[in-house]
Amino acid sequence: MQRRILGRDRLIATFLAGCVLFNYPLLSVFDRPSEIFDIPMIFAYIFFAWILVIALMAWASEARSG
Amino acid sequence: MLQAPVLIAVSLLYLGLLFAVAWWGDRRADRGRSLIDSPTIYALSMAVYCTTWTFYGSVGRAAVSGIGFLPVYLGPTLVMALGWFILLKMIRIVKANRITSIADFISSRYGKSHLLGGLVTIIAVVGIVPYIALQLKAVSSTVGLLLSYPDIVMPHRSPTMPVAVDISFYIALILAAFTIVFGTRHLDATERHEGMVAAIALESGVKLVAFIAVGVFVTYGMYDGFGDIFEHLATHPELQRLASAIPSGQGYTGWFSLIVLSALAVLFLPRQFQVAVVENVNESHLRRAAWLFPLYLLLINIFVLPIALGGLMHFSGQGVDADTFVLTLPMSQRQEGLALLVFIGGLSAGTGMVIVETIALSTMVCNDLVMPLLLRHRGLALAESKDLSGLLLGIRRGAIVLILLLGYFYFRLAGEAYALVAIGLISFAAVAQFAPAIIGGMYWRGGTRGGALAGLLAGFVVWGYTLLLPSFAKSGWLPGDFLTQGLFGIDLLRPQQLFGLSGIDEISHCLFWSFLANIGAYVGVSLLRPPMVAEATQATVFVDALQETGPIGAVLWRGRAKVSDLQELVGRFLGPARAEVAFAGYARRHGGRHGDRLEADARLVQFAESLLAGAIGSASARVMVASVAKEEPLSIDEVMHILDEASQLRTYSRELERKSRELTAATLELREANERLQELDRVKDDIMSSVTHELRTPLTSIRAFSELLRDDPKMHLPDRERFLGLIVSETERLTRLINQTLDLAKIESGRADWNACELDLKEVIEQSVAATSQLFREKEAHVALDLPDNLPLILGDRDRLIQVMLNLLSNAAKFLPAGSGRVCVVLRLLADGLQVRVTDNGPGIRPQDQELIFEKFRQVGDTMTAKPAGTGLGLPISRRIVEYLGGRLWVESVPGEGATFLFTLPFAPQHEPAVGQQEQAAQGGRRG
Structure with missing residues (x-):
């Protein structure tokens, strides 16, 4: 029971984190004409954040140890 | 290889493959071995979200607005994090109530209302049919592009082209045939289509592979990786804004609106509801699909911007439409195979969407629009006919053909018009209007039918006024004044600056006003009066769906009905044979053997109604059941009482x-x-019996030899001496055994005497080796010592540790090969103590025996041929001693290569290595 609640809380936290990562104002911090690894900053940032959110979701849904 | 016959053959082969997969899936489902019982297939079927609007359109949008295409995929990612809650609840509700469509879902929640179901169906059809038209347009224009190969000519449709020679007309017909075969094979009480889902999952796989193939080709074939593309961008200053910033026309508000809109669309688009909720095989699949589906979206988007930028630079000034870059870039490089793969990928994206969307819409049209009308106007005639299942299937098939033809004619009418190009988001905004009624209905008991009707209607009207009509005006179908001067020239009514609201993009504008109207009306009207009986009942069914209890509906039904009437009624819509099977199954589950002994209680009525709901929708099912049963109406007070x-x-x-x-x-x-x-x-008991057994063996031989000596006084002297020697050695063994048993018992019971003091382990080892040197000399074995000086002291009992060392050394000596034996004793400093290793080159110990040898009286090896050479207590005692001193004793061995016994002992408390060295240094300093 405890474990299920923990998994649920992790998913909700991931959702909230995603909402912040994908929106203004955090987005505007990276919205500038500079490059990272030869890739425009905003492009790299969004994909990085996206991978992070998916990884967190996978962890929250698959982790059994609680 | 891109001529018309090849294209047609490949397309037909591919559709044939889909038919085969769907047929196989259906067959497996009939046999109860579901093909789609996997979270991965479930996630792939959800990817029907990605239509040609994604496959071709993402690149087109990226070419205009840079990363502005992304929020449409970020929204679904976010909502899937909550999917485990929202979708799970929807799946539970749908399964418990045999709901088959989103219209039925809303109608069922608000008291099984025909009016609501009909309204939702109309909104869905109006919002979705143009979207189907868009898919037909994409497929037919890619066919046109490929046919002009090797030239790249933007296909131009002539609006006067006869229907009979229009390839997209035939595409629509083939899709209708496919949808009919796998969407309406029979009337299922749950309306699930496993074969269709299998085919859709396959299509999702194909379109992903095709898109990534193009992405890799453009990024790494035409250019030299991501970095290279962005470097080339330096020579095209007009394109640089695409790669670096949130598009200025959209802004952060537009970005946010798109995330919200797509998050709602991925839940409430009819096709998404169909695959994610209705077709769900096992709700536990949701757990993994919740992150696999976003991963799919991520993968299909990685190469969008590189393809868009590559296309813009490559076709600079040639008038090639960015929507076609995915296809025209491989064509321009003469990659015919890749171009064909892209075409198949686009076909997958288009057909997948059309098939699922049409099945979902046809179910709605049949159950929530046509059936209620038939039941109302021809109610008597319908009630008389025996078997209506054929009619029902006919209505659905007709609806499928009608919807596809509507889509086709809209496409002919609209052509290249703005209204078609922009339809993706317009569609999303239409289905987003379902959100307040559905989400409110699942979490708020107070929502009423009136509220839902008012909310949906208000939202739909505002959506039409602020988004759909302006798109008509931009297409030239309505006078342009409508946009610039407002309705009737009233400035405040300008559709995209409603009441003077300006400064935001049109999607945000529509979303704000439509949600304000929708939510406002829903909540406002709901609060006007308390829920009626049916609304309160259904509110409980929906809101408490995750609490595991029996069906609540059965508690709230009071009346009389006849079993035969109910079975006949169900038979009329599902076919008499299926009804017979269903009722017999119910009877078996509830004790009785024969259908005629069934009691027509509330549960059975509930069962019959849910069977019907699967076939004709919950609202019509309610009406039909009420027509054969004598029901006593419950007052709202009674209902609330029962619910409490x-x-x-x-x-x-x-x-x-x-x-x-x-x-x-x-x-x-x-x-x-x-x-x-x-x-x-x-x-x-074991110990007692093995101890007595072990004692008896030496006693028996002592007795036997003594008797021999007594009975034969004339025995020769050498024999006599040999026997006496044996008696003495057996007696010694007996003594040793008794001592060790006592010793072990003392240690185990904690009564042993320990003389703990700080001692130097090296000295202990040297003493033990000296004591056993005779043993090794007898076996001609070599003993090697590796004992460093100046190691920290440990806390221990000298005699006990010597006992441990003697045990290990004599144990090693026992198993050494004669003549070539080698024993190695090593002392090492570890982080937290000292380790002693005694290695021999004997036969080794099998892995399965490595723990056994530490049990009492266990001597491993071949007991039949070799006489046990010890007491079987030495190792257990040694282990007890080491463990008592805070260490560990174990063995490592590879059979055939000898064995190593290892034990560790912790430092004496004041002699941690660092401290010890400091002390030595201090003493040295004093001495100096």
């Missing part, structure tokens, strides 16, 4: 469950304790 009781019951039963869980846990603990006790008892 039910919820109290739930509380009690939860409490009861908790108690019973605790009880189970306690029982388990007791049983474990009991088992432990029995085990201990058994161990004690």
Whole structure:
């Protein structure tokens, strides 16, 4: 029971984190004409954040140890 | 290889493959071995979200607005994090009530209302048909592009082209045939289509592979990786803004609106509802699909911007439409195979969407639009006919053909018009209007039918006024004044600056006003009056869907009905044979053997109604059941009373469950304790019996030799001496055995005497080796020592440690090969103590025996041929001693290569290495 609640809380936290990562104002911090690894900053940032959110979701849904 | 016959053959082959997969999936489902019972296939079927609007359109949008295409995929990613809650609840509700479409879902929630179901169906059809048209347009224009190969000519449709020679007309017909075969094979009480889902999942796989193939080709074939593309961008200053910033026309508000809109669309688009909720095989699939589906979206988007930028630079000034870059870039490089793969990928994206969307819409049109009308106007005639299942299937098939033809004619009419190009988001905004009624309905008991109707209607009207009509105006179908001067020239009514609201993009504008109207009307009207009986009942069914209790509807039905009437009624819509099977199954589950002994109680009525709901929708099912049963209406007070009781019951039963869980846990603990006790008892018995057995062996031989000596006084002297020697050695062994048994018993019971003091392990080892040197000399074995000086002291009992070393050394000596034996004793400093290793080159110990040898009286090896050479207590005692001193003793061995016995001992408390060295240094300093 405890474990299920923990998994649920992790998913909700991931959702909230995603909402912040994908929106203004955090987005505007990276919205500038500079490059990272030869890739425009905003492009790299969004994909990085996206991978992070998916990884967190996978962890929250698959982790059994609680 | 891109001529018309090849294209047609490949397309037909591919559709044939889909037919085969769908047929196989259906066959497996009939046999109860579901093909789609996997979270991966479930996630792939959800990817029907990605239509040609994604496959071709993402690149087109990226070419205009840079990363502005992304929020449409970020929204679904976010909502899937909550999918485990929202979708799970929807799946539970749908399964419990046999709901088959999103219209039925809303109608069922607000008291099984025909009016609501019809309204939702109309909104869905109006919002979605243009979207179907868009898919047909994409497929037919890619065919046109490929046919002009090797030139790249933007296809131009002539609006006067006869229908008979229009390839997209035939595409629409083939899709209608496919959808009919796999969407309406029979009337299922749950309306699931496993074969269709299998085909859709395959299509999702194909379109992903195709898109990534193009992405890799453009990024790494035409250019030299991501970095290279962005570097080339430096020579195209007009394109640089695409790669670096949120598009200026959209802004952060537009970005946010798109995330919200797509998050709602991925839940409430009819096709998404169909694959994610209705077609769900097992709700546990949701757990993995919740992150696999976003991963799919991520993968299909990685190469969008590189393709868009590559296309813009490559076709600079050639007038090639960015929407076609995915296809035209491979064509321009003469990659015919890749171009064909892209075409198949686009075909997958288009057909997948059309098939699922059409099935979902046709179910709605049949159950929530046509059936209610038929039941109302021809109610008597319908009631008389015996079997209506054929009629029902006919209506659905007709609806499928009609929807596809509507899509086709809209496409012919609209052509290249703005209204078609922009339809993706316009569609999303239409289905987003369902959100307040659905989400409110699942979490708020107070929502009423009136509220839902008002909300949906208001939202739909505002959507039409601020988004759909302006798109018509931009296409030239309505006068442009409508946009610039407002309706009737009233400035405040300008559709995209409604009441003067300006400064935001049109999607945000529509979303704000439509949600304000929708939510406002929904909540406002709901609060005008308390829910009626049917609304309150259904509110409980929906809001409490995740609480595991029996069907609540059955509690709230009072009246009389005849079993035969109910079965006949169900038979009329599902076919008499299927009804017979269903009722017999129900009878078996509820005790009785024969259908005629069934009682027409509330549960059975509920069962019959849910069967019907699967076929004709919940609202019509309610009407039909009411027509054959004599029902007594319940007052709202009675309903509330029953619901309160039910919820109290739930509380009690939860409490009861908790108690019973605790009880189970306690029982388990007791049983474990009991088992432990029995085990201990058994161990004690074992030891007793093995001790007596071990004692008897030497005693028997002593007695036998003594008797020989007594009975034969004339025995020769050498024999006599040999026998006496044996008696003495057996007696010694007996003594040793008794000593060790006592010793072990003392250690185990904690009564042993320990003389603990700080001591130097090296000295102990040297002493033990000296004591056993005779043993090794007899076997001609070589003993090597590796004992460093100045190691920290340990805390231990000298005599006991010598006992351990003697045990290990004599044990090693026992197993050494004669003549070539080697024993190595090593002392090492570890982080937290000292380690001693005694290695021999004997036969080694098999892995399965490596723990056994530490048990009492266990001597491993071949007991048949070799006489046990020890007492079987040496190693157990040694282990006890080492463990008592805070260390560990174990063996490592590879059979055939010898064995290493290792033990560790912790430092004496004041002699941690660092401290010890400091002390030495300090002493040295004083001495100096």
